[in-house]
Amino acid sequence: MHSKTHDKTPVFHISRRTGLPWQKALGIRFAGIVLALVVCGFITMAATGLNPISVYGTMIEGNFGTSRRIWMLLQNMSILLCISLALAPAFRMSFWNLGGDGQALMGALGAASCMILVGDRVPGGVLILLMVLASIACGMLWALIPAFFKANFGTNETLFTLMMNYVATQLVAYFIIRWEVPKGSGKIGIINQSSKAGWFPMIGGNKYLLNVLIVAVVTILVYVYMRYSKQGYELSVVGESEPTARYVGIKINHVVIRTMLLSGALCGVAGLLLVGGTDHTLTTTIIGGRGFTGVMVAWLARFNPIVMVATTFLLVFLQGGSSEITTIFGLNQSFGDIITGIILFFILGCDFFLNYKITRSKTGKEAA
Amino acid sequence: MKFTKKILALGLSLMMGFGALTGCGGSGGSGGSGDTQSSQEEKTEDGGTAVVAGLICLHDENATYDQNFINGFKESCEAAGLKEGETYFISTDIPEGQECYEEAMNMVDRGCNLIFADSFGHEDYLIQAATENPEVQFCHATGTKAHTEGLDNYHNAFASIYMGRYLAGVAAGMKLNEMIEAGEFTEDEAKMGYVGAFTYAEVISGYTSFFLGAKSICPSVTMDVTFTGSWYDETKEKEGAQALIDGGCKLISQHADSMGAPTACENAGVPDVSYNGSTQDACPNTFLVSSRINWAPYYTYAMNAVKDGKAIDTDWVGSLDNESVLLSDVNEKVAAKGTAEKLEEVKKALIDGSTQVFDTKTFSVDGNVLDSYMADVDTDAEYQGDTEAIKDGAFQESVFRSAPYFDLKIDGINLLDTAM
Numbered sequence: 049m050h051s052k053t054h055d056k057t058p059v060f061h062i063s064r065r066t067g068l069p070w071q072k073a074l075g076i077r078f079a080g081i082v083l084a085l086v087v088c089g090f091i092t093m094a095a096t097g098l099n100p101i102s103v104y105g106t107m108i109e110g111n112f113g114t115s116r117r118i119w120m121l122l123q124n125m126s127i128l129l130c131i132s133l134a135l136a137p138a139f140r141m142s143f144w145n146l147g148g149d150g151q152a153l154m155g156a157l158g159a160a161s162c163m164i165l166v167g168d169r170v171p172g173g174v175l176i177l178l179m180v181l182a183s184i185a186c187g188m189l190w191a192l193i194p195a196f197f198k199a200n201f202g203t204n205e206t207l208f209t210l211m212m213n214y215v216a217t218q219l220v221a222y223f224i225i226r227w228e229v230p231k232g233s234g235k236i237g238i239i240n241q242s243s244k245a246g247w248f249p250m251i252g253g254n255k256y257l258l259n260v261l262i263v264a265v266v267t268i269l270v271y272v273y274m275r276y277s278k279q280g281y282e283l284s285v286v287g288e289s290e291p292t293a294r295y296v297g298i299k300i301n302h303v304v305i306r307t308m309l310l311s312g313a314l315c316g317v318a319g320l321l322l323v324g325g326t327d328h329t330l331t332t333t334i335i336g337g338r339g340f341t342g343v344m345v346a347w348l349a350r351f352n353p354i355v356m357v358a359t360t361f362l363l364v365f366l367q368g369g370s371s372e373i374t375t376i377f378g379l380n381q382s383f384g385d386i387i388t389g390i391i392l393f394f395i396l397g398c399d400f401f402l403n404y405k406i407t408r409s410k411t412g413k414e415a416a
Numbered sequence: 417m418k419f420t421k422k423i424l425a426l427g428l429s430l431m432m433g434f435g436a437l438t439g440c441g442g443s444g445g446s447g448g449s450g451d452t453q454s455s456q457e458e459k460t461e462d463g464g465t466a467v468v469a470g471l472i473c474l475h476d477e478n479a480t481y482d483q484n485f486i487n488g489f490k491e492s493c494e495a496a497g498l499k500e501g502e503t504y505f506i507s508t509d510i511p512e513g514q515e516c517y518e519e520a521m522n523m524v525d526r527g528c529n530l531i532f533a534d535s536f537g538h539e540d541y542l543i544q545a546a547t548e549n550p551e552v553q554f555c556h557a558t559g560t561k562a563h564t565e566g567l568d569n570y571h572n573a574f575a576s577i578y579m580g581r582y583l584a585g586v587a588a589g590m591k592l593n594e595m596i597e598a599g600e601f602t603e604d605e606a607k608m609g610y611v612g613a614f615t616y617a618e619v620i621s622g623y624t625s626f627f628l629g630a631k632s633i634c635p636s637v638t639m640d641v642t643f644t645g646s647w648y649d650e651t652k653e654k655e656g657a658q659a660l661i662d663g664g665c666k667l668i669s670q671h672a673d674s675m676g677a678p679t680a681c682e683n684a685g686v687p688d689v690s691y692n693g694s695t696q697d698a699c700p701n702t703f704l705v706s707s708r709i710n711w712a713p714y715y716t717y718a719m720n721a722v723k724d725g726k727a728i729d730t731d732w733v734g735s736l737d738n739e740s741v742l743l744s745d746v747n748e749k750v751a752a753k754g755t756a757e758k759l760e761e762v763k764k765a766l767i768d769g770s771t772q773v774f775d776t777k778t779f780s781v782d783g784n785v786l787d788s789y790m791a792d793v794d795t796d797a798e799y800q801g802d803t804e805a806i807k808d809g810a811f812q813e814s815v816f817r818s819a820p821y822f823d824l825k826i827d828g829i830n831l832l833d834t835a836m
Contacts, residue, residue, distance in 0.1 A: 114525045120518060221645075230560065230792065231799040232616035232823070234645060235512060238540035327514035329540070334513055372522075375507045378500045381476055 058409050065405045076401050084394035088387050096379060103373055103387075110372025111365050121364060123256040123326060126263035127318055129360040131335075132342035133263075133270045134314030136351040137307050139343075140274065142287040143198070147209030148339025150216035151190040151312045153332075155319025157220050158186035160330035163239045163246035163323070164227050175246045179324050187316020188309050190216060195308035199301035213339065217332050224330060238328050248325045259325045266314065271353040273310075283307050315339070348395070366391060464723035467530055469493060469504045469715075470523035472516060472542075474535035476508035479648050480692040481673035485534040485557070488711030496719050512537025520545035524552055530722045532557065532715070535647070536618070546570040553728055555718050557711065558618060560795045560819045562730045573714050574818035575734030578625035579766050580707030580741040582773045584689045585629020586762050587705045587746060587755050588667050591687050592634045594752035601666060603636040609660025610641045611653050611670040611677045615831075617792070619643075621813060621820035622671045625773050626689070627829055629762075632778065640665055642832045650674035661686050663832075667704075678703065687750055694744040704751055705759075706744040713740045731818040736767050774811035779826045786811070791821045 089100030111121050131148045138145040159179040167175060194208035227236050240246060251257040274280040286293045286303050293300055322334055341363055348362075349355035370384025459466060469489075477483040486506060493504040500506070505526055510519045516538040523531045524545070530553045533542050539559040546554040546569050555571045556562070562572035592606045608630060612619045627639045640660055644652040653676025657668050661684045669689035670677040675698060681688035682699035690699075690706040713734055721728045734740020743763075746756045765771035776786050790801030793816045803816050813822050825831065 110522075116521060117525065225645075229797050230616070230795045232614050232620070233536065234614045234616070235537045237537070238544065241540060241543075322514075329513055331511070331513045333511050336511075371507070375505050375522075375526075376501050378506065381509045 060406050061409050062404050062406050064403065068402060073402055077395075077398050080394045080398035080401075081391075084391045087394070088390050091386070091390065096377065096383070098377055103377070106373050106376050107365075107369025110376075111368045117368075119254065119256045121361075121368060122260045124364045124368070125357075125360045126256075126259045127322060128338050128341060128345060128364060129356060130263045130266060130318040130321065131315055131338050132345035132349075132356050132360060133266055133353055134311045134318065135339075135342050136270065136346045136353060136356065137274060137280070137283055138311045139346055140287050140351045141283040141303065141307050143195075143304060143308065144206040145191070145194075145209050145308065145311055146206055146340070146343065147190065147194065147212045148311075148315050148342050149335050149337060150209070150213035150339065151187045151315030152319040152322075152335045152339060153213075153216045153220055154186035154190040155183035155316030156323045156330055156334050157216075157223060157319070158182035158184075158316065159246075159320045159323040160236070160239060161223070163328075164236075167240050167245035168243065172245065176248065176324065179246055179320060183320035183323070184313045184316040187314070187319065188312040191308040191312025191315070192305065195305045199304045220330065220332050224332065227330075236330050239323075239330070240328070246324060247328055248321075255326060259321045262317075262321060266317065267353050267357065270314075274351070274353065279303075279306065344392075362395070465529070465725060467496065467498065467503070467719045467722050468526070468528045469498060469719060470520075470526065470528040470531045471504075471506045472510050472519050472523070472531070472533040472538060473506065473508045474510060474512065474538070475648055475673070479673045480675065480690075480695075481648070482508065482534060484692045484708055485532075485711055489532065489715055491712045492715035492719060495716065510538070512541075514541065516541035517544050520554070521548075524549050529553065530555070530718060532718075534558075536616075543567070543570055553718070553722055555714075555728065557714075558819055560793075560817060560821075563817050564794050568727070571718075571728045571730055571732065572818045573718075573729075573732040573734070574814060574820070575709040575714075575740040576736065576814055577707065577709050577741055578621050578773050578813055578820060578822070579736050580709075580743055581622050581625040582629035582766065583743050583759050583762055584669065584705050584707045585626040585631075586633055586759060587629075587751060588626070588669065588687075588689050589630035589633025589637065590752040590755050590758060591704055591750070592630065592637060592667060595666060596634075603634075605664065605666070606634055606637045607665050608637060608639040609657065609663070609665030609668045610639055611656040611660070611668070611672050612641050612643045613647045613672045614645065615643055617823040618820045619671045620824070621822035623669070624779075624822060624824070624826055624829065626669055627826075628773060628778055631828065637828070639829045640832055641829060644672055646672070648673040650676040653677045654680045657681060658684070696744075696747050700747070700749065702750060703747045705746050705755075708742055708744070709734065710740050710742045713738050733814050733818045736763060772810040774813055774822060776806065776809050776811065779828075781824050781826055783827065786824070789824065791816070792823065793817050793821050 085104065092098055092100045092103050110117065112118055131152055135145055135148050159182060162175060162179045162182050166178065190212055194205050194212060197203040197208060198205045224236055225234060228234055229237055248258055282298050282303050285296065285298060286300055290300055323330060327334060345356055345359045345363060348359040366388040370388050373379060374381050374384050471485065471489045473482040473485060475482045477486050489506065498504040505523060505528065507519050510516050512535055516533060520531055520542055532555045534557050536558045539556050539561055542554050542556050543561065543565055546567050550569055553569050555573060557573050559572040562570055588608060595601065596603055596606060610623045610626065612623055623641055630637050640663060642656045642660060644656055646652060653670065653672045653674050657677035657680035660668060661680065667687045668677055668681050670691055673692065675695065678688050678690050678695040678699045681702045686702060687704045688699060688702045689704050692708045694703065694706050696703040714732060718728050743759065762771060786806060789805050789811065791803050791805035792799055792801050793803040805812050805821065811822055813820055
């Protein structure tokens with residue numbers, strides 16, 4: 049009888065915490081990262097027999113080893129950040145846009161189609177303007193369709209946007225076959241490789257700088273839009289509580305469609321920057337799942353555009369680093385994924401300790 | 417807002433932390449990056465240039481196609497005394513897009529002076545890297561553009577795999593004859609199935625030579641071809657092979673890179689001619705024979721050229737003769753009696769030229785014998801034929817460039833799902 053009550057008393061209990069001092073929050077995050085590195089170190093040694101310090105060194109080398117690699121890091125950050133920025137307003141509105149991949153892919157299709165179809169017929173400036181318009185329009189269209197059905201028929205936007213990704217992939221696959229070079233090869237290759245029609249201009253001989261600058265500007269604009277504009281406020285209200293929004297006279301359907309158009313347009317820009325700025329090609333894998341990675345980036349940063357720069361850095365760094373270690377140490381690509389997974393697990397785990405605290409139950413002690 | 421500042425501060429401090437670490441990491445000796453110049457100027461003991469080689473692969477060693485490249489590359493590198501992670505590097509899972517250019521540049525950063533890529537779609541990106549790094553040699557397997565790009569440091573390579581396919585076809589024809597004699601089906605029912613990747617010349621040349629090899633032994637044979645639209649898609653290849661078997665095909669072969677088709681054959685008990693290497697271990701009851709390109713001779717050749725400061729051929733074609741085209745051991749459990757002996761005999765005839773794979777007397781196009789055909793040898797968006805390929809009564813494959821350009825649809829082969 050006595051022991052039974054004793055057992056029922058929990059040893060620990062979890063409670064929500066508020067007003068955590070920033071030093072402590074930083075400490076928790078730091079501890080999380082250190083712990084992640086230690087666990088990864090043990091797993092690396094156990095699984096491969098390699099020295100974890102040299103593995104981490106190689107990860108850093110892979111991202112910062114040469115100035116070109118730093119530019120690559122910035123370029124990859126730019127594209128991922130652009131898509132994440134596109135998703136953030138929709139998420140803030142509690143509209144689960146999982147269609148970033150498809151919307152960006154449609155943007156890429158829009159830009160590539162201009163380069164292929166009218167590349168040699170119009171002057172360079174006009175062509176780039178057409179590409180901008182086409183990619184933004186395509187991205188917006190791909191976001192508008194699910195938004196329209198959500199607003200008017202209450203469809204599930206998660207499934208709808210997700211499915212639109214597959215439609216976009218198939219559509220792009222179709223056009224790749226239409227425009228393939230050489231015949232039957234199922235690939236387009238580099239578009240206008242000799243004429244460079246529709247290729248964005250390089251700034252001072254650097255082909256990545258323009259993309260980085262554009263996304264930097266977009267980051268600030270989205271930050272200002274979400275934090276200081278009336279529209280940004282409206283979408284937060286809709287996200288917090290639809291009844292409240294309705295009560296204060298916000299037209300919810302209007303906000304949903306407007307925000308998704310913004311989301312699609314920014315995804316379209318990401319596709320545009322990839323096709324016009326750096327890659328100059330169209331493949332079904334050109335977005336590379338960044339529409340989904342962007343979900344993580346946006347959530348980790350609580351939809352704050354400035355914080356998203358840091359979370360983007362983290363994810364791109366891990367990606368670049370893990371691909372470098374697989375090449376240098378002759379490991380399977382999956383090993384890099386394992387390391388990335390462990391580190392992300394700990395970083396996400398930090399969130400729990402930032403929001404909750406675990407305390408030893410006092411009642412248990414008293415009973416004893 | 418407060419929270420924001422916290423995380424921002426964290427992000428910045430993290431970045432600085434990483435930055436500081438980089439400073440140490442650089443000298444940590446994890447790789448030779450950054451000092452590209454010095455490694456290129458290094459000399460070997462006998463005065464040649466020290467080779468640092470890189471290989472870029474579309475998939476990893478789980479794909480038979482890439483495994484074949486990786487094995488050949490490792491063999492050549494080890495023979496030349498190179499060490500993985502120090503003087504030779506392999507990057508896997510590099511898509512056919514900008515990623516290939518980036519990885520090629522990474523290879524340059526690692527100090528490579530000889531860079532290979534294994535997949536057809538890598539070509540444009542390798543050319544881009546070659547343009548920017550004239551001091552580094554780039555060699556692309558299966559590509560088509562080296563002879564028209566005019567770059568001194570960009571090269572294509574292939575092998576006369578159509579001869580290997582022809583030999584595999586001979587083994588298939590003998591197996592069909594054996595099954596006909598055993599009364600399993602009639603001559604008219606002798607139909608083979610082929611799982612192809614794309615309706616691309618390399619694939620067409622491959623299945624046509626396989627078919628002609630079988631036809632030289634079993635004249636009544638026909639063949640159905642299905643396409644997966646991917647170089648590597650295990651599910652589609654398996655389903656494709658199963659559909660062919662269900663459609664009455666008595667023997668299956670493939671030009672796609674997974675274990676999909678061999679597995680479907682093993683499950684259905686249908687003889688299978690695989691590609692890129694023997695699948696006998698996984699499919700002991702149905703594996704017949706396999707042809708593959710052995711890339712080691714090419715890798716060794718290119719490494720020696722760089723070492724000696726000699727030019728690498730713009731188009732290099734490996735042959736049966738120099739062991740670039742190999743046939744696996746025949747699986748005696750499945751093959752017809754005397755297959756190995758017959759293959760030796762045909763191989764000799766192919767090497768001395770007395771047998772031509774694409775002899776115009778052995779096939780017809782829309783019922784007509786072919787006496788002239790303009791092949792699309794120079795790649796362009798209009799797909800226009802530019803080179804007369806029929807000479808001395810045969811289609812001259814892999815003569816005007818290394819990659820195959822035979823893209824005719826000959827009688828007896830039925831394409832199932834294409835708008836060609």
